[in-house]
Amino acid sequence: MKKLKVDPKGVLTGAHYLDGDFAIAEGALAAGCRFFAGYPITPSTETAERFAERIPFVGGIFIQMEDEIASVTALIGASWAGKKAMTVTSGPGFSLMMENIGLAVMMEAPIVIANVQRGGPSTGLPTLVGQQDMMQVRWGSHGDYKIIALSPDSPQECFDLTIQAFNLSETYRVPTFIMTDECVGHMHEKVVIPPADKIEVVERKWYEGPKEKYLPYKPDKDMIPFMVKAGDGYRFHTTGLTHDERGYPVINAECQDWVVRHLNDKITKNAEKIIKYEEEQTDNAEVVVVSYGITSRVAYRAVQLARKAGIKVGTLRLITVWPFPEKRIKELAQKVKAFVVPEINYGQMVLEVERAAAGKAPAILVPHCGGWVHNPEDILKAIKEAAK
């Protein structure tokens, strides 16, 4: 991947006191995002507000669309025009976006979507925290596909991971998600924005061969097809239909097989390069706490208490939630007594831990149905039980 020179206009170098939502907007600007289409929804709106306030001094587009369907669709158009494009939303808006998340997947258009999760279903808890869209982000649009999703646990990470989300999205030509939550979104902390020349931003893989030979869906050696911009004279076609290398619709099982395998395999086969997690004291741990987002910070308190009580407990914090680090869970399952999985839902990522552990170690869910974070005592109780 070619490195891209970062446009310093978008980079607010220095130490700031920002909430997670604002940090996402700053991360996007630093990554070179110059197109934001969105629709207001609590608790994500501050990202849109920040972007709207900042973009006139950077040069780009902020547009408030008529709904979230239009927002995500506009991103795909802008992406094909060569722009780095993003939107932000929460549960109800995320549901509306599903249709055209599928289109971005099918057209292999790089776009970034942040979901500042609140409690659901439906309107649920507009102002209160949830982590209940973790499966929706993976499976929410119809059909068979894979995406990339990251989960920050602090405003600093909101900034850092937004840049990474753009890099991953551009590299793999796939919608990439920042699955944060109301707590991290509204939490104010110190955010350090490095100088522009210290920020790593990758360039989309542009096609450079003869115009008449361009095939928008011919996979390159790394499985990712080259992209061109609308208006550059390639006069290419792309569609949401099952298509061949030319981007032309082909409605049969053979082509469907080729497309579906490609869309899935380009992520699966690159999973080890994509996946990031943070691991602590897992070497001789009896219990490993697997968590992500705000819950990992609450879990950390429980882990401290458990260690004081003499339990050998390690932590695995998911930074990439999708693709799921199943290989690492599988390895750990060979040596731990159990996993403890706290999450602000009634059991979502725990299913993945269970699947990866494949019966070698149980995964104990510590659920919280949303509206508040866990009490560390509840997680501690589960750790103690797991260590028995």
Next chain:
Amino acid sequence: MSKDVKAQEAKNPMEDFLRMDRIPHIWCSGCGIGVVVTSFVDALRKSEIDLNKVAIVSGIGCTGRVAGYVKLDSFHSTHGRAIPFATGLKLGNPEMQVVVFSGDGDIAGIGGNHFVHAARRNMDILVICVNNFNYAMTGGQVAATSPINANLSTAPYGNFEYPFSLPYLADACGATYVARWTCLHIRRVTMSIQEAFQKKGFRFIEVIAPCVTLYARRNRLGDGLNLLKYYHDNSEIRHGADTRTLDIGYQGKMIVGKFVDREKPPFLECMNTHMKKALGDKYVPYGE
């Protein structure tokens, strides 16, 4: 006659504008959509517009397939979403002429909200809507444009819902250019598209076309050619007509013509002008 001249003569004049490797198209014989595509191609040619700077965006449906056949940067998006897709594309690359080419179900039914808002913010796109009064791709269901009393597969005893008058809607939402023709007004459709290319802002052209396989057959309106001619012969050209008077009844007279032609700065121009005023030299203009 030399071989070269013969070869030249054998070439269809539309070939340079179409993806010939995708022809034959999927439309039924007697369908009106192809006629509108011919007018569109003719307008492209006559406008001497740089084809590398024209993009076409379609949604889903019979007319939604147009993007697949025209040799431009062409995007076949999802049902109803051609307009927001075009919005992103246009704002992403403001030097492009972005055309939305889709059907009535796509633009006025499922995509109605996007239509209304794109017109309101005067997004600089040209929308060509082929209206065949029904959802044809899925088998002739009732649409937001179906005339009262027309028989449709999901209105098997006749339609009783009030239909949209699309030019009235476009006008009310602030479109800068609004015209309606039937597809047999070939020359006039072509001229309208050429004229619309010259204008800025949200431009809307409705073209009435027969659906021979479903709408015509179900309502016993004869073959495609009959209906094509019927629409043409029963239309009255009234340029500048009050858009409140443009309702289309079941098999009767319809008013066609150019109804709206106004000057109004489009979205990007409004943004740049406003921001310069509000922020002065600190503002970084976009797409100028």
